[in-house]
Amino acid sequence: MLGTDLCPNSLWQAYSWCYAYFPNGEIFYTVGIAALCWAIWTCRNGVTFESKRLQTPFECYFSMCAFLGYWAGLLKQEDAVDLRTGVDMLKNSASRLMRICAATKD
Template sequence: IWLARNRATFEKKLIKTPFEIVFAMCSFLHYWTGLQQGDDAKELRAGAEQIRASIMQLVKMCDAA
């Protein structure tokens, strides 16, 4: 959220949809899993994937409406 706010404020890049923020968060979580080891990495990866899958369903529902 903070990075999106900074881009909007300082780079004048407007957020087109809140989904952008969530997908960016998932990207950072996936990156963070590479810095973790063992079960922590597996749990972070699984959590990020669950969030991404849920958001994809929401995007499809919004597009269908």
């Protein structure tokens, strides 16, 4: 969903991946990785403990976007605007990918 086949295997690789794909967003790397981990964790808890069924992996992805959008309020105004702009770009990208995936199922 993030546009790559290269998946990091450690925190250091995750930071390297962020630097490669988001070269001007260093201040957002930690919050982005935290949001992704928290989204995976909450989705896992929903499936494991609440017997929820994930309809699509995009649920975790959009949960990550929701966390990032919410946490943007903790940043300085100009940084918050940049993060929210990035979140909108991520959501638009995922929405396009969802449409492509839905079209291939038909």
